[in-house]
Structure formats: structure tokens, C-alpha cells
Amino acid sequence: MATPTRQPDRAGERRTPYGSDPSQFGELYLPSGTPRGVVVVIHGGFWRSQYDHTLGSPLAASLSEQGWAAWNLEYRRVGNGGGNPATFDDIAAGIDKIADLGLDTTSTVVTLGHSAGGHLATWAASRGRFDSWQPDRVKVSHVVSQAGVLDLRQAYVDQLGGGAVENFLGHPPTDADDPLDSIRQVPLDIPVWCIHATADTNVPISQSQAYVDAMTKAGATAELHAVPGDHFVLIDPSSSAWADTLAHLDTLG
Template structure:
């Protein structure tokens, strides 16, 4: 595992784990935790290790979060910069780059897959193209999550106030349809992020002509990031099909 900085702030770093042979592609791992600073990239390390064992190059991203300089717009700046930094990594083919995020990380994974649709700077001209996204119980409708007070005010803290025009740039639901495939996987017993966050996104995306699918699995919010679980094995299959 190699730690690479993409900016001067303490949280602007990523950990690159390479497989033993030629990578199938790159998976950008974006951890969750309702965008709050008490959760960090250690959540993604077990997934990165599993991905490398399966032949992927894993790019486990840290980013500024609420409580350490993140939120709107810093977190978005960091996710964009972290993915673009892959262009500067030696001996790494970025022809296939998939984003994989859990919970709040699912929001950022799908946002990153669609940011090329945001005209102009600071986010709309990616150096590295995302070719597909996998959301693990992602918060994919920020507006609905705001109204439902998901995470006891997590969206309000992240976006810094009431719903306004910024959600057009920040909310995956507002960016439908994307030009790349989106795959959602969600536990049927999830009581942290409701299943409706995934079902609603996929239904709207399909109606708009996008390539989006939902896989429902048994288990709670956290079974998806347990490398020993059937849910993670299914996630690996989804990544392979996308790659």
C-alpha cells in the first residue's frame, strides 16, 4: 500500500493498493460516515485489500469532512481532485475507473461519475474519466434525505443550511441521467439509509433512459462493507461485470 497526497491539507490523501499482476482496472473506494470527520478511510482498507486480491488496483480516498474543513464545497473539491490525481500515478492504466462508495461515500461515488455533466470549472472538466459507479446503500437523493432528517441532520450539516440551488450541483438525483452505468446494492434490513434511496434513484434513472440497476441483498447497512459477507461477494461480481 502506497500513500499519495493530492493536496496540502491533512485529509487530502489516498492509499493505492496494487494487485500482484496487471490490474483489471482501478476501483476508487470512498468511505462513508455521513460526511463526518470522526469516520475515516480506515473503513475502506478491508475493501481495498479484498479488491487487490481480486486483481483490481484500489484507490482508497480520504477527503475533508464536516468537522475538518469539509462539507460544501470542500468535500466535492477533494473527491474531484483525488480522482484526477490518478492521472499522475506512474504505471497505472486509467482506461477503466470505477467508483465504489458506501453510504455517504455512495453519494460521492455517483456524484463523481456524473461530474463531467457539470459545465466548466471547478468540477466539470475531469482529467480522469469515471467509467461506472457502484453505490453501496448510498445517499442518492440529498433533497429527500434533507427532508427526512437522515442521520440526524447530516445533510444539513454537510450542505450548510436549507435546500437551495446548490443541490442541482451536489445531488445525484438532480444529475440524472448519467452517461455511465450506475449499480446500486442495498441491504433489505438497512435502518440507517432507507432502501428507498436506491430504489427511487434507479427508478428515475431508468425512466430517463440511463443504465442503472439495483441489487437487494439480505442484511443491514454495514453488511455491505464486510469482506466476508455474501453482500460483498455480490459487489465484487457487479464490479467485474462493469469492468
């Protein structure tokens, strides 16, 4: 296995495309020594193009400081060519690109996503079930969902993000969209850790509660960690919520 090369421009950051679109790239943040594992950071923003990878950059930098290789993933979003199925294609291809980065992808590969990114992080663990996203070259071993939109149908009913689900899918969710809906891919055969703030008004904690309940009832491994604060405290590297997330990752690698 090739040794990852640190870049001098910023603390291990290296931008690498995984496709030809300007939004198809990842930024790799490397620790100073051998990585403990890989964390794929998937930003949120209700899948809309006005929100981008810079939401995940502080988390990726923090992860590399803690010994992780962090792959801060950008993808096409609604408004710049994304939505269904392009966003799913990008998440699958972006994760599989890690196989070309000289990293160990046979042990710990965590998808960590916030809000809509939490939906994509959990979905990514099920992508190998479907012909459209096979073969999945890099297997996800753990999921961390930060206030994830984990039930698209309920999010549509609740009109989260002012109609974000319908905008993302291109229509109201139906049975045909079940392969794209995290809660309808339960159970996963890997553990999912959901962290959610109790005062979140953007994505209510009931989204994580329902997902964890469905996973545990199905005999799968899932845990809800509730913290004080709002939707964005989870992606503040100075917050106790982020400290809790790092502590959870410590148990994985």
C-alpha cells in the same frame, strides 16, 4: 505508461497526497499482476470527520487481491474543514490524482462508495458538467453505490444521520444545490449499480429505489441489487453482499 511500484509495507499499499491538507490523500493497493482496472473506494459516515478512510481499507485490500488497483480515498469532512464545497473539491482532485499514479485510466475506472460515499461516488461521475471541477482528467466509467445517499432533499426531509445533509451543505437543500445532488444529475451516461440491504435503518433502500427508477425512466442504465442485512453488511469483506459486489465488478473488467 509507468509501471506502478508495489510497496513492501502492506500488500501494495502506497499513500499519496493530492493536496496539502492532512485529509487529502489516497492509499493505493495494487495487485500482483497487471490491474484489471481501477476502483476508487470512497468511505461513508454521513460526511463527518469522526469516520475516516479506514472504513474502506478492508475493501481496498480485498479488491487488490481480486486483481484490481484500489485507490482508497480520504477527503475533508464536516468537522475538519470539509463540507460544501471542500469535500466535492477533494473528491474531484483525488480522482484526478489517479492520472499521476502510472495506472491505465482510459478503460475501467469505477467509483465505489458506501452511504455518504455512495453519494460522492455517483456525484463524481457528473463532476465534469460544472466549471468548478473541470477539466476532469480521469473519467469515471462505472459507479457502484453501496446504500448511497442519492437524494439529498429526501434525506434532509427524513433527517437521515440526525441532520447530516444540512450539516454537510451548510443549509437545507435548495435548487442551488442541484449540482451536488446525485438524483438531480440524472441521467448519467455511464451505468450505475446500486446495492442496498433491505433492513438498512441508516439509509433506507428507498433512496436507491428512487434513484434507479429515475435513471431507468430517463433511459439511462441503472440496476438495484437488494440483499439481506443492515447498513454495514455491504462493507464487510466476509459477507455475501461483498461477494455479490465482487461478482458485479467481474463483469466490468
